[in-house]
Amino acid sequence: SPAAVLVVAVAAPILARAPGPRSKAVRWARAQALLADLYSIVASVCAERAIPSHLGGDEPGTVDARVVLVDRDARAGVSLSHPGEANCTPVLGLAAFAATVHPWRTVFHASGEPGYELLAAFLALAEGRQKLLQSQIVVVEGGLSLSNPAPALDASQARGRRGAETGGRDEAVEGYGTVCLGGTFDHLHPGHKLLLHAAVLLLRVPDADALESGGEPCVLIVGISGDELLVKKRYAEELQPWDARARSVVAFLATALNSPTTAVPVITSASNDAAAGASSNATELHAAFCNGAVLVRCVDIRDAFGPTTAEQSIDAIVVSGETRAGGRAINERREARGWRALAIYEIDVLDANGGDDSDDDAADGEATEGATAAVAAAAAAAAADRFAAKISSTEIRRQKAEARSRRR
Incomplete structure (x- = not known):
C-alpha cells in the first residue's frame, strides 16, 4: 500500500514586507532553520521508532512527512487578505492555504489555546472549500514546544549559510528568477526535503499579471545525478533509477509549492544538451506549478557542475555543508567565463537533538569547565555523524538489501 503522507503545516511569521504593492520577501535564514529543526524532529522520531520515512517507501508503516510553511503572525489576528492574493513568494498566508490546499482526510491540531485558536481560524477560512466532519478533526495532547537558539557563527559561515548578498545578516530575500541545487535524491528522505524546500523559498514567483504580459515563470533547476555516476555507491543494487528519483522530487515539490492534495503533477520530458554540460543529450x-508561475526542471547531470557552468542565467544555488566546496568551485568556473557568481545559500544540518546543543555530561554537571567546549564540540560532531548515517540514503539502501536477503 502507498505510504501515508503527513503534511505538517507550521503557521509562523515567515514573510516580511518588500518594495511593491503586492510583494513580500522571505526571511530565508529563519525559515530554513525552522525547517531544519522540524525535519530533525521527524527524522529523530522515525529513527528511534524504526519508522520508514522516505518518499515512496513501500515498507509497512511508512510515513512520508512533509513540512509546509504558512505565513501568519498570531498577534495580527485573522488575515483579511483575499485567498487568491499574490505575494510573489512560494509561501501562502493562512487564507490562501485554506482555500488552495485541500482536501484532507484527517486534520490534527495541538491542544491548548493556541492550537484551538489556529484551528478555528483555519476552519473559518476553509469554509465552503471542504466539509470536514468532527470525526476528521483530531486533537493531539500537549502540542509541541520548539526552541531555536541562534548559534554563534563566524562571518564566513554566516555569509555562506544566509546568502552571498546578505553579508551574514538575517535579511529577508525577495527571491530570484532561477535557483538551482543538486544531489542524488535516492529514496527521498528528510535531509533531501530540507534542501529542496530551502531552494523553493528562494524563488521569486511572478504574479498572474506578469505572466499575462508575457513574463517568464521562475525556474527551479534540480540536478539529479545520472545512474552512471552512482555505480560505485554502496548497495548500488537498491538505488532507484533516475526517472523514479526525479518523479519523487516532483511529488515532494508539489506539496512545497502548495498544490491541492489530490492533484497529480503533469510531467513532461525534454532533452537539453547544454543543461548537463556533457556531449550527449541530457x-x-x-x-x-502555481498556475504556470513556477517551472521545475529535473536535469540528469553527468558531472559535478551540471547546468551551473552551462547556463549563464542561473542566479542562486543552495548547498549543504557537504557540498559547500562544490559551490565555490562552480563560481570559480563561472567567473573564469566572465559570468556573474551565483549567490550561495547554505542550509543547516539536521540535528539529532532537535536543535538542543547541550551535552549530557554538562547537563549532569560532570564536565570540567576547561574541557567543556572541546568535549561538547567533539561529542556534537560525533552525534551528528551518527545521526546523519541513520537517515542517509545509504542506510535506507542497506536496510532494503538486508530485508531482501532475509526474504530469499
Missing part, C-alpha cells in the same frame, strides 16, 4: 523532466 534527460530532463519538467513540471509546472
Whole structure:
C-alpha cells in the first residue's frame, strides 16, 4: 500500500514586507532553520521508532512527512487578505492555504489555546472549500514546544549559510528568477526535503499579471545525478533509477509549492544538451506549478557542475555543508567565463537533538569547565555523524538489501 503522507503545516511569521504593492520577501535564514529543526524532529522520531520515512517507501508503516510553511503572525489576528492574493513568494498566508490546499482526510491540531485558536481560524477560512466532519478533526495532547537558539557563527559561515548578498545578516530575500541545487535524491528522505524546500523559498514567483504580459515563470533547476555516476555507491543494487528519483522530487515539490492534495503533477520530458554540460543529450523532466508561475526542471547531470557552468542565467544555488566546496568551485568556473557568481545559500544540518546543543555530561554537571567546549564540540560532531548515517540514503539502501536477503 502507498505510504501515508503527513503534511505538517507550521503557521509562523515567515514573510516580511518588500518594495511593491503586492510583494513580500522571505526571511530565508529563519525559515530554513525552522525547517531544519522540524525535519530533525521527524527524522529523530522515525529513527528511534524504526519508522520508514522516505518518499515512496513501500515498507509497512511508512510515513512520508512533509513540512509546509504558512505565513501568519498570531498577534495580527485573522488575515483579511483575499485567498487568491499574490505575494510573489512560494509561501501562502493562512487564507490562501485554506482555500488552495485541500482536501484532507484527517486534520490534527495541538491542544491548548493556541492550537484551538489556529484551528478555528483555519476552519473559518476553509469554509465552503471542504466539509470536514468532527470525526476528521483530531486533537493531539500537549502540542509541541520548539526552541531555536541562534548559534554563534563566524562571518564566513554566516555569509555562506544566509546568502552571498546578505553579508551574514538575517535579511529577508525577495527571491530570484532561477535557483538551482543538486544531489542524488535516492529514496527521498528528510535531509533531501530540507534542501529542496530551502531552494523553493528562494524563488521569486511572478504574479498572474506578469505572466499575462508575457513574463517568464521562475525556474527551479534540480540536478539529479545520472545512474552512471552512482555505480560505485554502496548497495548500488537498491538505488532507484533516475526517472523514479526525479518523479519523487516532483511529488515532494508539489506539496512545497502548495498544490491541492489530490492533484497529480503533469510531467513532461525534454532533452537539453547544454543543461548537463556533457556531449550527449541530457534527460530532463519538467513540471509546472502555481498556475504556470513556477517551472521545475529535473536535469540528469553527468558531472559535478551540471547546468551551473552551462547556463549563464542561473542566479542562486543552495548547498549543504557537504557540498559547500562544490559551490565555490562552480563560481570559480563561472567567473573564469566572465559570468556573474551565483549567490550561495547554505542550509543547516539536521540535528539529532532537535536543535538542543547541550551535552549530557554538562547537563549532569560532570564536565570540567576547561574541557567543556572541546568535549561538547567533539561529542556534537560525533552525534551528528551518527545521526546523519541513520537517515542517509545509504542506510535506507542497506536496510532494503538486508530485508531482501532475509526474504530469499
